[in-house]
């Protein structure tokens with residue numbers, strides 16, 4: 696079947712399968728066709744002079760992302776797997792990058808699903824996508840947990856709203872109503888008023904120590920540039936261009 700025939704076939708199938716109540720609305724396929732990916736000028740990336748350390752290149756790109764007006768550049772997709780080996784993923788906030796030992800730092804509660812998964816299988820991936828520049832960064836490695844002292848100190852640096860949310864806890868368990876959250880937040884605020892040192896016992900700083908990092912620069916003509924960093928046994932980094 697030619698690609699034209701293929702497309703016509705897909706369109707006809709979409710129309711046949713549409714609920715009559717949906718007839719006046721664009722299909723998901725039509726909506727996606729209105730918003731093509733990376734159909735805009737994107738910055739060049741010359742991998743030749745890239746730094747020897749992937750952490751350094753990450754921070755350079757982060758700086759450029761902020762300059763380019765990328766929204767929430769510190770939001771990263773954290774992928775994990777638990778004891779059953781099934782993948783899971785959600786967004787977390789990047790808190791720091793440790794350049795000395797290539798560590799990407801985030802925080803979570805050890806009682807949350809991701810915290811349980813990271814405790815059972817301390818390996819993960821963090822993925823960033825910065826649309827304004829068409830840049831993706833993938834970081835894979837092992838995860839370590841900071842000491843209780845470091846994690847408590849991290850909690851104390853948080854905004855009052857974030858501390859209240861952390862103290863409420865119970866993340867990802869069923870909540871009976873939105874007002875249940877308001878009531879729990881009031882309790883957490885009172886707890887903090889009475890004891891400014893209050894902290895959730897499971898709040899933990901995690902560090903993803905990279906073994907492999909990949910930088911992907913998208914291109915509207917699909918001449919994407921990918922630069923992979925792989926750590927050798929002696930701790931040094933090998934840089935390799937990858938087919939896009």
Ligand SMILES: Cc1cc2nc3c(=O)[nH]c(=O)nc-3n(C[C@H](O)[C@H](O)[C@H](O)COP(=O)(O)O)c2cc1C
Nearest residue numbers: 770785786787788802803804807808809810866867
């Ligand atoms: C922009 C953004 C930042 C987030 N940052 C965090 C974070 O730093 N830590 C965290 O536990 N959850 C964070 N979340 C919420 C998680 O995505 C997720 O919903 C929650 O942690 C429950 O995940 P789990 O059930 O896999 O444990 C963030 C969500 C978004 C959209």
